Amino acid sequence: MKTVTVQDLLNRFSMEVLAGHGQLQRMISKPKTHRPGLEFVGYFDFFSHAHVQVLGRKEINYLHTLSEEERNLRIGNVVKYHPPCFVVTRNQEGLKYLKKYCEEEGIPLLRTPEPTYKFVDLMDTYLAKALAAEIAIHGVCVNVSGIGILLRGKSGVGKSETAHTLIHRGHRLVADDIVVLRKISSETIVGTHNGKTKEFLALRSVGLVNVSRLYGRRAFQDETRIVLDIELTKWEDHRLNNELELEQKFTEYMDVRIPHIEIQLQPGRDVAGLIEAAANNWYLRQQGYSAVEDFMKRLEHE
Template sequence: MKSVTVEDLVKRFSLEVLAGASQLHRTISKTRVHRPGLEFVGYFDFFSQSHLQVLGSKEITYLHTLTEEERNDRIGNIVKYHPPCFVVTRNQKGLKYLMKYCEEEGIPLLRTPQATNKFIELVDAFLTKSMAQEIAVHGVCVNVSGIGILLRGKSGVGKSETAHTLIRRGHRLVADDIVVLKKISPETLLGTHNGKTKEFLALRSIGLINVSRLYGRKAFQDETRIVLDIELTKWQDNALNNELELLPKFSDYMDIKIPHIEIQLQPGRDVAGLVEAAANNWYLRQQGYSAAEDFMKRLQEE
């Protein structure tokens, strides 16, 4: 099971450390943050003790209304479960009692100026991506008109060259050679780079190019949701049919099924244009439109 250290969180969101600075090595193993509420009145049946704990204005204001004895009792009941850390939002003040308990129990107490809901949204996304199940595949990942595509095929088949043509047409590179796939949810597959190859595209006979330097920042993006798996293969005579609608095929990545299309290569064939057509056709299908159904309807009307 993947985890994120409190120190990772501090660096990622520039958090202020108020207490427990020696315990930043502690790990967060759950992907969603938790806001203690019922726990302050003694109900712990569903307390998410492995989650990051966020204290917003509502929680801190409530604690401020309590007597010192009540406050110590409420906080003491929570810290004894040793959650990974507490984060106080909106730069709230008057936290000496929290700092005292966190220091005693070795729990990092952090603070951010961000609004509670915004901070939770950002942290949830960060934790989900950081702890997601992932695999690395050989291929190229591109974003074509907002649609994430994984280009696969044998070495030398023309994946990077196709990506280069797409970039020149205004689309974006995500990763070349090594594509990291992350399972963000049971239905969502995210494609990204491994860090080392960020912005780089390797072209045979040319060498390595930096697409952001060569074509501008819009030529690259860090990640994209993968919705199409396109395999580039060598041309085989009589292997392609001109059917109105091909039977759907799928590729399986970590139990997520992605529509699969095979594009055969031949000199003079506009492969990049076919990738664009596949992306746009996928989008139309999501809107409920099928060209084949539309065509058959016209024939029936005749």
């Protein structure tokens, strides 16, 4: 199971440590933050105590309205579950009582100047990616007109060369050779690089090139949502598809189904152009348009 530490959060976000300086290596294993408003009023069913606890104006103002005895009771009932950390937003003051309990229980208390809604959104996005299940596969990942595509095929089939042609046409490289796939949700796979290969593309007969240096910063993108899985294969005459509409196939990565297309290679065939067409066709389908249905309607009209 993947984890991040409270120190990782400090490295990523602008926050100060108000308490628990010696506990910054505490582990966080759950994505999504939690605002313990209901818990402060005594309702603990389904308390997400393993999540980062965010205290906005509503929570802090409520605690300020309580008597010292009642406030100590409410806070004590929450900290006894030992969440990984508390984060107070908007640089709110008057937190002496929170500091006391967090120091006693060894729970980091952090403070950020960000408004609650913005901080929660940023933190949830960060945790979803940092804690996402991931696998590494052999292939190339590109972004074609805003559409993430995974290119696969046997070694030497021409994946990197095809990616280079796409980059030359104004599209973007995400990863070459090793593609890291992260499962962000039950329906979303994100492709990225492994850090070492960032911006690099290996071209046979040419060598290693840095696409950002070669074609500018727009030639590279750090990550992209994968919506098409395209396999490049050698040409086989008897497998040539001439149907008006092919049966939709899928490839599964970590239980997420991605539409799959096979493109056969042959000298003179515009593979990059076919990939562009596949990407644009996928987009049109998402908008509810089918070229086959449009064509059949024209025949019926005639």
